[in-house]
Amino acid sequence: MSLIEVRNLKKSYPLGDINLNILKGINVNIENGEFVAIMGPSGSGKSTLLRILGTLDVPDEGTVKIGGADIYGGGTKLSDKQLSEFRRRNIGFVYQDYNLFPEYTAYENIVFPVHLDKRREDKDEVIEIMEKLGIEHCRDKFPFEMSGGEKQRVSLARALVNNPDVILADEPTGNLDAETSSEVAALLRNASDMFGQTIVMVTHDRQMADFADRVLVIKDGVVR
Ligand code: ADP
Numbered sequence: 001m002s003l004i005e006v007r008n009l010k011k012s013y014p015l016g017d018i019n020l021n022i023l024k025g026i027n028v029n030i031e032n033g034e035f036v037a038i039m040g041p042s043g044s045g046k047s048t049l050l051r052i053l054g055t056l057d058v059p060d061e062g063t064v065k066i067g068g069a070d071i072y073g074g075g076t077k078l079s080d081k082q083l084s085e086f087r088r089r090n091i092g093f094v095y096q097d098y099n100l101f102p103e104y105t106a107y108e109n110i111v112f113p114v115h116l117d118k119r120r121e122d123k124d125e126v127i128e129i130m131e132k133l134g135i136e137h138c139r140d141k142f143p144f145e146m147s148g149g150e151k152q153r154v155s156l157a158r159a160l161v162n163n164p165d166v167i168l169a170d171e172p173t174g175n176l177d178a179e180t181s182s183e184v185a186a187l188l189r190n191a192s193d194m195f196g197q198t199i200v201m202v203t204h205d206r207q208m209a210d211f212a213d214r215v216l217v218i219k220d221g222v223v224r
């Protein structure tokens with residue numbers, strides 16, 4: 001069984017009087033531990049697909065199974081409360097603009113999802129993740145005191161700390177210079193190799209996509 005199974009996924013958005021069909025029947029399987037890049041023209045629905053995989057948006061049609069759980073359909077459709085718990089425990093997000101809390105230190109940002117889940121972090125484990133990502137020196141720094149690359153590493157650490165089944169990264173290197181981008185992409189590659197993380201990364205950069213095991217291209221609403 002694949003970790004993620006997407007079948008005939010469709011999504012449209014209203015635009016004035018018409019419906020804009022963005023995803024027109026996406027079929028994808030992603031294996032446990034696989035690092036997949038998603039490419040495609042701007043506006044082709046890459047972020048939409050990632051949001052649906054991340055249970056942040058609902059498809060019009062089709063099924064999404066993660067670890068066998070049918071997220072949106074059938075008899076196993078999850079309630080909003082179940083969905084947010086599923087999301088907290090199973091999915092880590094990495095965004096282009098890092099999404100860090102400016103008033104929290106790096107450490108506090110990283111453990112935020114653990115506390116949200118009403119649990120206590122394992123301090124040694126958090127430090128170990130920070131060391132592996134090369135940001136242990138940022139422990140007590142606030143986001144404004146860190147470089148873009150450091151902030152993205154903190155956001156990656158935050159995504160890893162709950163040991164989620166899958167990490168979804170939407171253009172994680174979009175705000176970084178070429179050298180730092182390569183470093184962050186290499187870290188995602190390492191997370192896949194070291195932690196066995198399944199990673200789905202949207203990027204418009206061919207060099208970033210080269211770090212992945214497989215590249216999917218979305219065009220005209222389907223995977224090519
Ligand atoms: P990509 O990430 O590939 O650039 P997106 O998934 O962000 O593309 O968007 C695909 C299309 O869907 C775009 O035309 C965008 O304007 C539209 N769209 C995305 N989200 C919404 C929304 N919440 N409401 C209306 N239209 C949206």
Ligand code: MG
Pocket residue numbers: 046047048170
């Ligand atoms: Mg996008």
